Amino acid sequence: MIDFFSRKGDATRANGLRGGRECPITSSRRAPRRRPRSGVGHDGGFTLVTTAERGNSVPASSFARGVAPDAVASDDHAFAEWAATEAGRLLLQVRDSGLEGKELKNAGDHEANELLLSLLAEHRPDDAVLSEESRASHGDATRLSADRVWIIDPLDGTREFSEPPRDDWAVHVALWSKGELIAGAVALPARDVTFSTATVKAPEPAPTQSLRIAVSRTRAPELVHDVAKTLGAELVPMGSAGVKVMAVVDGTADAYIHAGGQYEWDSAAPVAVARAAGAHTSRIDGSPLEYNQEDVLLPDLVVCRSEVAEQVLSAIAAAPTKPAG
Numbered sequence: 001m002i003d004f005f006s007r008k009g010d011a012t013r014a015n016g017l018r019g020g021r022e023c024p025i026t027s028s029r030r031a032p033r034r035r036p037r038s039g040v041g042h043d044g045g046f047t048l049v050t051t052a053e054r055g056n057s058v059p060a061s062s063f064a065r066g067v068a069p070d071a072v073a074s075d076d077h078a079f080a081e082w083a084a085t086e087a088g089r090l091l092l093q094v095r096d097s098g099l100e101g102k103e104l105k106n107a108g109d110h111e112a113n114e115l116l117l118s119l120l121a122e123h124r125p126d127d128a129v130l131s132e133e134s135r136a137s138h139g140d141a142t143r144l145s146a147d148r149v150w151i152i153d154p155l156d157g158t159r160e161f162s163e164p165p166r167d168d169w170a171v172h173v174a175l176w177s178k179g180e181l182i183a184g185a186v187a188l189p190a191r192d193v194t195f196s197t198a199t200v201k202a203p204e205p206a207p208t209q210s211l212r213i214a215v216s217r218t219r220a221p222e223l224v225h226d227v228a229k230t231l232g233a234e235l236v237p238m239g240s241a242g243v244k245v246m247a248v249v250d251g252t253a254d255a256y257i258h259a260g261g262q263y264e265w266d267s268a269a270p271v272a273v274a275r276a277a278g279a280h281t282s283r284i285d286g287s288p289l290e291y292n293q294e295d296v297l298l299p300d301l302v303v304c305r306s307e308v309a310e311q312v313l314s315a316i317a318a319a320p321t322k323p324a325g
Contacts, residue, residue: 065115072123076175076183077198080269083119084173087112087154088189091171095164105158109133112154112171120150127175130296132265149176149292151268157240159218167191168239170246172269176292184272186242195246197276203251206305211312212236214244214253221259223284226319231311245270245303249277255304255312259284264296271303280309284316 065086071078094108113133120129128146132153143149150173155161157169167190174184187194210232215224217237228235236253238244241262247253268291271281281289284300304312 065119068123075198077185077196079123080173080175080183080185081194081196081198083116083123084171084185084187084269085189085194086119087115087171087173088187088194090115091155091161092189095161101162104162105155108155108161109158113152116152116154116173124148124150130264130292132263143292144294146292147177150174151176151265151291153242153265153269156242156266160239160243165190166239168243170240170242170270172242172265174269174272174291176268179290181268181272181275181291184269184276186246186269186273188243188246195249195273197272200249200273200277202278203249203305206251206254206307210234211254211308212252214238214247214256216244219260221257222321223259223316223319224257226321227257227312227315230315230318241266242270245274248279248303248305249274254308255302257284257302257304257312257316259300262298262301264291264293264298267298267301271301274303278306280304280306282309282313284313286313 066089069078069082072082091108091112094111095104097104097107099107110133113131117129117131117134120127127148127150128143129150129152130143131151133155152174153170153172155169156172160166160169167188169188169190171187171189172184175182183197185194185196211234213224213228213231213233213235215221215235215237217239220235220237224235227233233255236247238247241256241258244253244256245267248256267289271289274281281301281303283289284302289298289301302309302312302316
């Protein structure tokens with residue numbers, strides 16, 4: 001049994017939203033042991049049901065949530081920011097629980113997912129949800145015909161999360177509606193920051209130096225090496241997809257290119273935030289990124305400063321290595 005509140009200091013941690021809006025912990029209930037429920041698991045499936053239909057089938061997390069800001073009721077940007085930040089606060093406590101390795105990964109995935117689903121059920125009961133960590137029938141018409149779909153990744157960068165003190169992992173919360181990503185937030189809990197479509201700003205102008213391309217620390221695609229060689233760019237290894245896209249948003253990288261295949265939840269919130277910051281986002285051939293599709297696999301993407309988009313896309317087109325498929 002995990003007791004997220006037994007360790008010294010847990011009851012006073014407040015990793016709140018940016019701008020000083022703290023969400024203090026107000027309770028110290030012990031997390032109950034739970035059995036897996038239908039539609040909830042650790043196997044990377046899909047949630048394709050409305051939060052109203054889910055009802056009480058997903059138990060509320062034992063985590064003591066902060067009071068929702070007033071804006072959450074009517075502002076989707078504020079809700080995304082608050083929900084991502086709250087899930088990040090919970091993940092920090094899971095990380096401090098003493099678990100290690102696979103147990104820590106599973107606990108983080110499960111608890112953050114459960115919390116986000118409970119927040120959506122409470123505050124957006126009529127919306128559909130697509131979550132990495134929950135499963136229902138693939139291609140369910142509920143999601144595909146819905147006007148509003150929340151696309152969430154409760155823990156992006158599970159490996160990095162399980163390797164304290166690494167801080168390059170994230171929480172993603174995005175809202176898709178009628179063909180567009182209309183709100184989103186990416187929380188980087190270990191850095192105590194949440195990027196939101198409501199408040200993000202364009203990065204400062206890039207310095208006159210070689211381009212910096214954010215890449216996976218374990219499996220940078222050969223295509224990216226080809227592009228870097230063409231552009232004379234520096235490869236900057238880092239963890240999760242959300243962290244890499246936020247590196248473009250905050251100006252510590254100039255581009256992120258991925259050609260190894262991802263799922264919609266890996267990039268929906270980061271792309272929403274990057275677009276709000278004025279960055280270029282597309283498939284590697286320059287075509288639009290599309291979300292809430294029947295097939296949730298998204299084969300490739302590029303996110304970069306708008307002023308370098310043309311040269312990055314040209315270098316990709318000229319690269320001798322092409323992604324499979």
